[in-house]
Amino acid sequence: PFLQHLADMKLEQLALEHIVPALRDHGFFYVDSFLGDEVGRMVLGQVKQMQCSGLLNDGQLAGRGLGVSKRHIRGDKIAWVSGTERGAEAINFLLKLIDKLVSLCIGRLGKNVIRERSKAMVACYPGNGAGYVKHVDNPNADGRCVTCIYYLNKNWNAKEHGGILRIFPEGKSYVADIEPLFDRLLLFWSDRRNPHEVQPSFATRYAITVWYFD
Numbered sequence: 753p754f755l756q757h758l759a760d761m762k763l764e765q766l767a768l769e770h771i772v773p774a775l776r777d778h779g780f781f782y783v784d785s786f787l788g789d790e791v792g793r794m795v796l797g798q799v800k801q802m803q804c805s806g807l808l809n810d811g812q813l814a815g816r817g818l819g820v821s822k823r824h825i826r827g828d829k830i831a832w833v834s835g836t837e838r839g840a841e842a843i844n845f846l847l848k849l850i851d852k853l854v855s856l857c858i859g860r861l862g863k864n865v866i867r868e869r870s871k872a873m874v875a876c877y878p879g880n881g882a883g884y885v886k887h888v889d890n891p892n893a894d895g896r897c898v899t900c901i902y903y904l905n906k907n908w909n910a911k912e913h914g915g916i917l918r919i920f921p922e923g924k925s926y927v928a929d930i931e932p933l934f935d936r937l938l939l940f941w942s943d944r945r946n947p948h949e950v951q952p953s954f955a956t957r958y959a960i961t962v963w964y965f966d
């Protein structure tokens with residue numbers, strides 16, 4: 753169908769003209785309005801529904817290792833989604849689109865083909881000041897090569913809500929502060945090239961992450 757062909761061309765253009773050069777030169781890239789408002793809202797709705805159904809369980813205990821005396825603030829809550837679950841149709845549509853986009857890029861990034869993808873990790877930071885300490889997603893070559901994060905936060909104002917993803921690109925003199933804005937898709941190399949942190953969040957902060965293995 754003509755519209756599908758048009759969408760495929762746009763995706764290929766995004767991959768070749770923007771993502772591939774950016775991943776090569778800077779190691780990360782984000783695109784806004786990835787799905788468009790209507791479909792983005794459907795994904796957000798399905799994530800909120802998961803939260804209401806209690807599917808988002810506690811991720812990590814924030815402030816761990818600070819001894820039992822410290823009040824433990826709850827960190828991110830997460831759920832692993834394959835996309836085939838009932839009520840995850842819009843999430844599945846997103847995952848298939850990201851799959852297509854990444855496969856368009858990988859061939860041209862000197863990498864071999866993408867072997868597989870993780871399930872989608874739906875994460876919610878509760879907005880109690882919890883964040884995620886500076887880390888590398890894949891420090892020890894576990895096979896993950898690209899991290900993709902789709903943000904779902906409408907009217908996010910980092911000055912008030914915090915929650916910035918700060919990337920410290922290895923060997924670069926700058927840091928990249930990325931706001932977790934609604935319908936924004938971020939891609940970055942999962943290895944030691946991209947240490948990153950989630951700064952304390954003071955509003956509920958939703959994201960869907962997938963990792964690609966080469």
Ligand SMILES: O=C(O)CNC(=O)c1n[nH]c2ccccc2c1=O
Pocket residue numbers: 811828830875884889901916917932948949950959
């Ligand atoms: O949400 C973000 O902007 C970045 N988020 C991360 O870097 C991040 N990285 N690794 C994780 C592992 C388990 C649970 C949550 C996470 C997590 O939010």
Ligand SMILES: [Fe+2]
Pocket residue numbers: 887888889948
């Ligand atoms: Fe991470």
